[in-house]
Amino acid sequence: MAAGEPGDLGGYYFRFLPQKTFPSLSASDTTSRLRQWSMLGRIKAQAFGFDQTFQAYRKDDFVMAFFKDPNVIPNLQLLSDSSGQWITLGTEVKKIEAINVPCTQLSMSFFNRLYDEDIVRDNGHIVKCLDSFCDPFLISDELQKVLLVEDSEKYEVFRQPDREEFLFCLFKHLCLGGSLCQYEDVLNPYLETTKLIYKDLVSVRKHPQTKKIQITSSIFKVTAYDSTGVCYPSTKNHEQTFSYFIVDPIKRHVNVLYHCYGVGEMS
Structure with a gap:
């Protein structure tokens, strides 16, 4: 069977x-x-x-x-x-x-590379970009690009094994949201919420x-x-x-x- x-x-x-x-x-x-x-x-x-x-x-x-x-x-x-x-x-x-x-990640420093690669500015603001579509999502900032657009220049910031991690999956789900999502201008709410839910679920x-x-x-x-x-x-x-x-x-x-x-x- x-x-x-x-x-x-x-x-x-x-x-x-x-x-x-x-x-x-x-x-x-x-x-x-x-x-x-x-x-x-x-x-x-x-x-x-x-x-x-x-x-x-x-x-x-x-x-x-x-x-x-x-x-x-x-x-x-x-x-x-x-x-x-x-x-x-x-x-x-x-x-x-x-x-x-x-599920191996124990620290939110996993996401520090977003600052290192100028996807997020030092003050926490997410860098904007020209609007484009990656069906069904409207992309208006560099963070969404990194999450969704495989041929974007900074996609490789997170390699494939990184993208499979539960911490990354959770973060990505929160960043993309539901069908009337109002996106954040700063990174912190995404990181904070990811951390809280992750700690709540993972032993x-x-x-x-x-x-x-x-x-x-x-x-x-x-x-x-x-x-x-x-x-x-x-x-x-x-x-x-x-x-x-x-x-x-x-x-x-x-x-x-x-x-x-x-x-x-x-x-």
Whole structure:
């Protein structure tokens, strides 16, 4: 039986953890920023516990078991394409895709190169450029160019392995926002919000011998399919519609970070 198909689900059982909150997403600073970026009301984090030892090489079995679990089905939330309301899955998952997302970064100095390369000025202001389109995004500054335009001269500032890092993915998602995003003129709100959410979702520990801080979470970008096609995170594909599963193998928790591209709450 192929990985990711129902059958051998490895005996994982899940439970919903509604009491686990994510202060980074509910803090007033964050909510006002998410409103400006057209993501408010369209981004959500949920936590679930599980009962078996997590083995990264069996991630497909783990994710499949998650979608089949009777405690997940009525609790995992997503946005309806038709009504724009939060709903639960309501369909049987037949196949999943779970892509490994590297997560090794422990410092926001990862983004210092934006200053070094004159994408952001020393005072924090993002350098503007002539408007251009990189479908579906309007590009009006050097930061968006670095994030999106592969043939731009400064795209290489972040090499491919850098771009795959969860810290970079999170930052990029916040910078690009929802469909009525009002972009920032300065870098700091993006960095601050990225840092808060990252710290909230990712688990670290001090290595007992070396005393160095290490990240213990495993992260996957997840897509699920029912008999008609993609059903999660949405039936519509978009670079800004995503679901990340952040697995803490020590606490046996999985945090689900979800966003569906569209018009966020205005008021």
